[in-house]
Amino acid sequence: MTRFAAPALLAAAIGSVAVLAQAPARVPDVHYAPTRHAIADAMLQLAGVGPTDVVYDLGSGDGRIPIIAAQKYGARGVGIEIDPSLVARARQNASDAGVSDRVRFILGDLFTADLTDATVVTLYLSPNILKRIEPGLRALTPGTRIVSHDFPFASWTPDRRQIVDEAEILLWVVPPH
Numbered sequence: 001m002t003r004f005a006a007p008a009l010l011a012a013a014i015g016s017v018a019v020l021a022q023a024p025a026r027v028p029d030v031h032y033a034p035t036r037h038a039i040a041d042a043m044l045q046l047a048g049v050g051p052t053d054v055v056y057d058l059g060s061g062d063g064r065i066p067i068i069a070a071q072k073y074g075a076r077g078v079g080i081e082i083d084p085s086l087v088a089r090a091r092q093n094a095s096d097a098g099v100s101d102r103v104r105f106i107l108g109d110l111f112t113a114d115l116t117d118a119t120v121v122t123l124y125l126s127p128n129i130l131k132r133i134e135p136g137l138r139a140l141t142p143g144t145r146i147v148s149h150d151f152p153f154a155s156w157t158p159d160r161r162q163i164v165d166e167a168e169i170l171l172w173v174v175p176p177h
Contacts, residue, residue: 032061032086035124035149040065041072042164046171047120047145049073056080056118058110058125058133063090063103065122070094070102075120077103080113115140124149137174144174 035043043065049055051074057065058080066077067090077099081087090105106113111133115121121137121144123130134153137146148170152158158170 032059032083033124034061035065036165036167037064037068039149039164039167039169040068040122042162043122043147043149043169044069044073044075044120046160046162046169047122047147049075049120051075053119054078054117055120055122056113056115057122058113059123060090060105061086063093063105066090066103066105067094067097067099069120070099071097075102078117079103079105080108080110081105082107082109119144121146122149123147123151125151127151127154130154137172139177140174142174142176146172146174148172 044055049069053069053073053075055066055069055075055077057077060066060079060081063079066079069075069077079087079090081090084107087105087107091100094100094103094105115136118140121140123146125133125148130148130151130153134156138156150168152170153172156172159173160171162169
């Protein structure tokens with residue numbers, strides 16, 4: 001180990017411990033329930049994710065969707081997660097998967113996150129939460145694809161639906177404004 005690597009590793013370790021020690025900024029609106037790998041992959045397939053995409057996962061948990069997007073489809077990924085311990089786990093999972101250069105995880109609130117760079121947004125959120133974020137998603141750049149696991153928007157008809165492992169996956173494409 002070089003004399004420069006040790007301080008960098010120490011700083012990274014201290015940063016990870018600091019993130020783990022933090023409590024969420026507020027009580028999360030959604031209980032963490034990981035999306036099964038087959039469903040996460042099917043969501044990315046339904047959205048037609050490719051190397052030019054930036055996939056945002058709202059409530060990203062352990063980071064599996066952005067990680068799969070980077071590993072399998074060559075996309076860049078961004079996870080938004082309010083729980084510091086899950087952000088730390090996602091960052092470690094990305095490192096373990098060798099995609100830390102293609103994904104990032106933001107400790108933040110999905111209600112206030114800046115999604116302007118997103119070409120794909122993935123969701124596994126309750127209908128109540130979807131109702132609250134629908135206006136912001138509809139305002140994204142036309143052509144942005146939004147994929148939800150199990151839950152539809154109450155007032156926005158999906159462009160496509162697919163059943164995978166008894167779960168419904170729904171796709172919307174933001175229309176021209």
